[in-house]
Amino acid sequence: xxxxxxLFFLAFSFIWFSNIAKAEVTYSCWNCMTLDSDxxxxxxxxxxxxxxxxxxVKLVAVQYPYGDYIQTLPLSMRSGTSDxxxxxxxxxxxxxxxxxxxxxxxxxxxxxxxxxxDKFLSVGIEQTTVNGKLVALPQxxxxxxxxxxxxxxxxxFNLSVPTNWDEWISVSNTLKDNGVVGFMHGAKDSWINYDxxxxxxxxxxxxxVYEAEAGNISWTHESLVKxxxxxxxxxxxxxxxxxxxxxxxxxxxxxxxTSGKAAMMTMGTWNNYSTFTNSGLxxxxxxxxxxxxxxxxxxxLPDMNGDxxxxxxxxxxxxxxxxxxxxxxxxxxxSALKVIIENxxxxxxxxxxxxxxxxxxxDLSDAxxxxxxxxxxxxxxxxxxxxxxxxxxxxxxKTALGDAMQNVAVGDMTALEAMEMVEKASQSVKR
Amino acid sequence: xxxxxxxxxxxxxxxxxxIFITIFFFxxxxxxxxxxxFDWNGVSQNKxxxxxxxxxxxFVDPIALKALKNQIxxxxxxxxxxxxxxxxxxxLLRSKVRFKIVYKVxxxxxxxxxxxxxxxxxxxxxxxxxxxxxxFLEMIKLNILSHPxxxxxxxALYCLMVxxxxxxxxxxxxxxxxxxxxxNEDLYESARIDGANIFxxxxxxxxxxxxxxxxxxxxLGIIGTLKTxxxxxxTTRGGPARSTEFLSTYVFQAGIIEFKASYASTIxxxxxxxxxxLTTIQVKAYSRD
Amino acid sequence: xxxxxxxxxxxxxxIILTFLAIIFxxxxxxxxxxxxxxxxFINNYLQVLRFDYTFKFFYNSLIVSFxxxxxxxxxxxxxxxxxxxxxxxxKNTFFNLILIGLMxxxxxxxxxxxxxxxxxxxxxxxxxxxxxxxxxxIPFAIxxxxxxxxxxxxxxxxxxxIDGAGPLYILRxxxxxxxxxxxxxxxxxxxxxxxxxxxxxxxxxRDKELLPVTHLPNYFNMATMAAGNIPDYGPFFACLxxxxxxxxxxxxxxxxxxxxxxxxxxSKN
Numbered sequence: 003x004x005x006x007x008x009l010f011f012l013a014f015s016f017i018w019f020s021n022i023a024k025a026e027v028t029y030s031c032w033n034c035m036t037l038d039s040d041x042x043x044x045x046x047x048x049x050x051x052x053x054x055x056x057x058x059v060k061l062v063a064v065q066y067p068y069g070d071y072i073q074t075l076p077l078s079m080r081s082g083t084s085d086x087x088x089x090x091x092x093x094x095x096x097x098x099x100x101x102x103x104x105x106x107x108x109x110x111x112x113x114x115x116x117x118x119x120d121k122f123l124s125v126g127i128e129q130t131t132v133n134g135k136l137v138a139l140p141q142x143x144x145x146x147x148x149x150x151x152x153x154x155x156x157x158x159f160n161l162s163v164p165t166n167w168d169e170w171i172s173v174s175n176t177l178k179d180n181g182v183v184g185f186m187h188g189a190k191d192s193w194i195n196y197d198x199x200x201x202x203x204x205x206x207x208x209x210x211v212y213e214a215e216a217g218n219i220s221w222t223h224e225s226l227v228k229x230x231x232x233x234x235x236x237x238x239x240x241x242x243x244x245x246x247x248x249x250x251x252x253x254x255x256x257x258x259x260t261s262g263k264a265a266m267m268t269m270g271t272w273n274n275y276s277t278f279t280n281s282g283l284x285x286x287x288x289x290x291x292x293x294x295x296x297x298x299x300x301x302x303l304p305d306m307n308g309d310x311x312x313x314x315x316x317x318x319x320x321x322x323x324x325x326x327x328x329x330x331x332x333x334x335x336x337s338a339l340k341v342i343i344e345n346x347x348x349x350x351x352x353x354x355x356x357x358x359x360x361x362x363x364x365d366l367s368d369a370x371x372x373x374x375x376x377x378x379x380x381x382x383x384x385x386x387x388x389x390x391x392x393x394x395x396x397x398x399x400k401t402a403l404g405d406a407m408q409n410v411a412v413g414d415m416t417a418l419e420a421m422e423m424v425e426k427a428s429q430s431v432k433r
Numbered sequence: 434x435x436x437x438x439x440x441x442x443x444x445x446x447x448x449x450x451x452i453f454i455t456i457f458f459f460x461x462x463x464x465x466x467x468x469x470x471f472d473w474n475g476v477s478q479n480k481x482x483x484x485x486x487x488x489x490x491x492f493v494d495p496i497a498l499k500a501l502k503n504q505i506x507x508x509x510x511x512x513x514x515x516x517x518x519x520x521x522x523x524x525l526l527r528s529k530v531r532f533k534i535v536y537k538v539x540x541x542x543x544x545x546x547x548x549x550x551x552x553x554x555x556x557x558x559x560x561x562x563x564x565x566x567x568x569f570l571e572m573i574k575l576n577i578l579s580h581p582x583x584x585x586x587x588x589a590l591y592c593l594m595v596x597x598x599x600x601x602x603x604x605x606x607x608x609x610x611x612x613x614x615x616x617n618e619d620l621y622e623s624a625r626i627d628g629a630n631i632f633x634x635x636x637x638x639x640x641x642x643x644x645x646x647x648x649x650x651x652x653l654g655i656i657g658t659l660k661t662x663x664x665x666x667x668t669t670r671g672g673p674a675r676s677t678e679f680l681s682t683y684v685f686q687a688g689i690i691e692f693k694a695s696y697a698s699t700i701x702x703x704x705x706x707x708x709x710x711l712t713t714i715q716v717k718a719y720s721r722d
Numbered sequence: 723x724x725x726x727x728x729x730x731x732x733x734x735x736x737i738i739l740t741f742l743a744i745i746f747x748x749x750x751x752x753x754x755x756x757x758x759x760x761x762x763f764i765n766n767y768l769q770v771l772r773f774d775y776t777f778k779f780f781y782n783s784l785i786v787s788f789x790x791x792x793x794x795x796x797x798x799x800x801x802x803x804x805x806x807x808x809x810x811x812x813k814n815t816f817f818n819l820i821l822i823g824l825m826x827x828x829x830x831x832x833x834x835x836x837x838x839x840x841x842x843x844x845x846x847x848x849x850x851x852x853x854x855x856x857x858x859x860i861p862f863a864i865x866x867x868x869x870x871x872x873x874x875x876x877x878x879x880x881x882x883x884i885d886g887a888g889p890l891y892i893l894r895x896x897x898x899x900x901x902x903x904x905x906x907x908x909x910x911x912x913x914x915x916x917x918x919x920x921x922x923x924x925x926x927x928r929d930k931e932l933l934p935v936t937h938l939p940n941y942f943n944m945a946t947m948a949a950g951n952i953p954d955y956g957p958f959f960a961c962l963x964x965x966x967x968x969x970x971x972x973x974x975x976x977x978x979x980x981x982x983x984x985x986x987x988x989s990k991n
Contacts, residue, residue, distance in 0.1 A: 397693075
């Protein structure tokens with residue numbers, strides 16, 4: 003009897019303790035980077051790698067549509083029912099939620115030592131630090147501002163990829179005359195418009211847009227006004243497709259470009275997977291219903307300030323992950339976070355994400371062709387030499403800029419008037 | 434003595450519903466009324482009291498004004514179009530046409546399907562480069578009319594109105610169909626004897642006698658207009674250049690996207706206020722008959 | 723006759739109606755066309771039907787719809803009866819206040835109700851959906867019932883009262899049997915609104931197992947890993963078509979009653 007009881011007690015404790023050892027860490031995201039499970043409970047790629055790297059931690063990641071995610075996040079935060087880990091965009095989103103997030107500095111120092119910052123790209127860490135507090139760690143970076151082009155189409159019509167503004171206009175119009183959309187842009191989506199603006203502004207006069215955001219110069223600075231008016235001209239000089247304001251970057255532009263109906267678009271490194279890997283491209287082919295193997299290439303925006311060089315990229319963490327300050331298992335959450343951020347970089351590299359950590363190149367094993375590899379290496383080179391960041395911190399400026407760009411695009415405002423509106427918003431910001 | 438007791442007892446029937454409505458409507462109204470006096474981003478533990486500043490900003494806000502204008506335009510055009518189409522369908526279906534049930538189903542079906550479907554369909558139809566509308570125009574050689582429908586601030590709102598009218602005409606149809614069954618047919622006979630044709634009859638008999646239906650549709654139409662959100666959010670999101678922005682979408686934009694929860698509450702209260710005013714006018718007109 | 727019953731009028735009417743019907747059915751045809759895209763018609767639908775959660779979500783929607791209809795019917799009939807045939811104190815005030823319930827835009831209700839549910843910990847139960855949706859429909863249902871009941875002649879009621887019948891008896895034996903058509907209307911309308919509801923579940927349901935069928939399309943996105951959630955059109959639309967099937971069936975079945983019913987809510991003597 004006694005022996006039975008002891009055995010039972012042992013078995014019970016064993017089960018109980020192993021369950022404790024397998025603490026559950028919850029993570030909510032709008033793009034879970036395959037850290038979640040598919041509809042049948044099978045772990046997706048990154049989750050498989052996670053389980054291998056951290057067998058003692060059970061990660062439960064749930065992906066929500068972006069619109070749903072940002073609507074429910076404030077509710078869960080304020081009620082203390084948020085998940086242990088959460089995904090954020092840097093900029094105003096992260097600043098707003100900063101007060102509910104755990105300062106990760108002590109964890110980082112304990113994990114990686116006093117020089118932990120050296121392990122990360124500085125442009126990433128800068129943007130996940132709010133008022134000196136490290137509120138999140140960047141998972142992967144996204145560098146935007148590149149000009150993506152379909153070499154196959156250019157070859158077909160004997161054209162070369164535009165290297166300056168005038169060429170951009172003539173090439174786009176020629177393509178249009180030949181029944182192909184030249185440069186396609188999803189002007190309905192404010193985020194790609196911001197990318198476009200930052201790209202043009204930096205090409206016209208590097209860095210000025212950041213100074214204006216910081217309040218050091220006025221938004222009515224001539225380079226920014228010039229950038230705005232160039233933006234406006236794109237809608238009438240034939241560069242952009244007709245009705246750009248009614249198209250979304252995803253799925254409209256992505257579909258048109260990938261399936262060969264549009265020859266150029268501006269995109270960033272987050273789009274690499276669906277275009278340059280076999281698995282990604284096959285998925286696109288299946289959903290969009292095309293079969294041709296196009297040659298896609300990457301360069302910078304055409305030269306607009308006459309220095310003979312094309313534009314560069316600008317980057318922000320695509321997804322950064324923070325820990326809830328009211329989490330009940332912070333240690334496990336940190337172990338999970340550490341694995342997600344550090345150990346899985348090679349997983350992300352396979353899907354052609356730009357790593358947030360230093361010294362992690364692309365994993366080109368699934369690249370579609372040599373042409374693709376060339377394009378990717380060129381892009382990676384550009385990503386290591388950025389103008390600066392991609393996200394705005396102040397939502398007032400973001401809103402005003404969004405309105406300004408739309409008003410100029412439809413001709414309701416001149417570039418100067420638009421920038422005056424943004425400057426007014428900028429001055430209302432409490433810096 | 435007896436009268437008083439039963440009057441109180443009769444309230445018990447109303448109480449459960451009223452409790453529901455108090456919890457789910459009056460309490461929230463009180464809540465958002467409260468936070469409209471602060472400056473709060475909807476997330477933070479901190480908020481600062483700013484008194485009437487949100488209200489002041491609302492009245493000088495060009496976007497709010499534009500949104501209101503858009504909504505008024507929308508209301509007038511959609512409500513009357515639906516009523517016109519609904520009444521026409523109802524009248525036509527009183528003739529001896531065949532397959533009446535097919536028509537009834539087709540006209541009411543748009544009312545049934547999810548707004549997500551409606552939005553996706555119309556997004557696709559209106560697409561400038563690959564959409565059915567422009568494709569159709571090209572096919573019948575009317576290329577010049579080919580247009581970036583949802584991308585042009587001058588046309589976007591009207592295009593969405595089409596979607597709305599498509600979706601809700603069936604509802605007006607149903608109400609009018611019923612209303613017509615209640616009119617005494619003899620009135621038509623005597624009018625015909627006097628030499629009236631269908632248009633005279635409709636104008637002088639049908640329309641006046643359908644007044645209760647008109648008013649019901651107006652009330653529901655106004656409230657529906659003020660609450661319109663999904664169709665805009667799923668297609669143009671208020672653009673381009675705020676040409677399809679409504680107060681209801683503005684509430685969402687300000688509250689969720691821009692982290693200005695207090696201002697969003699102010700706007701929401703304004704919507705309730707407008708609804709209140711307009712509905713009271715309607716109800717007064719209704720009870721006067 | 724309102725409109726001529728002669729051949730000429732009939733033909734003209736038929737032509738106009740057919741023209742309208744074609745225009746009205748175009749968007750639906752386009753919707754069906756899209757569900758053929760990609761992997762093909764059968765595969766798209768099969769993909770949806772094979773998905774883990776499809777039947778669970780349908781089941782959840784059924785449960786929520788059933789109980790919502792129950793609550794809405796019960797509460798609105800009682801209230802409408804009182805407002806129409808009885809003499810409660812401040813009858814008009816109550817009625818006007820109830821109408822206000824129709825006017826509040828949904829977005830502004832999220833936070834306060836969320837806080838309420840938080841206090842009573844309702845997030846992991848069907849109530850999280852049933853309660854708010856019921857609250858949203860009750861004012862409209864009361865409106866419909868009250869108008870209909872106003873049209874029921876009072877002599878029947880007076881006769882019953884003389885025989886000593888109490889108000890509940892009158893409700894059960896006289897009013898309700900005469901109100902079947904409007905009841906069917908309210909049932910259909912409530913079912914429609916509940917079945918198509920998306921945002922209530924979005925804000926107030928914190929358990930994946932309890933989601934309604936309107937959230938099903940979210941799981942059919944392309945695996946492009948780019949901006950996160952692009953629908954994979956074929957299965958996505960197959961999904962939307964499947965979601966609208968139950969309502970379509972219900973409508974086809976009962977459209978005769980709707981006719982008699984909805985009308986009654988709007989017309990007066």
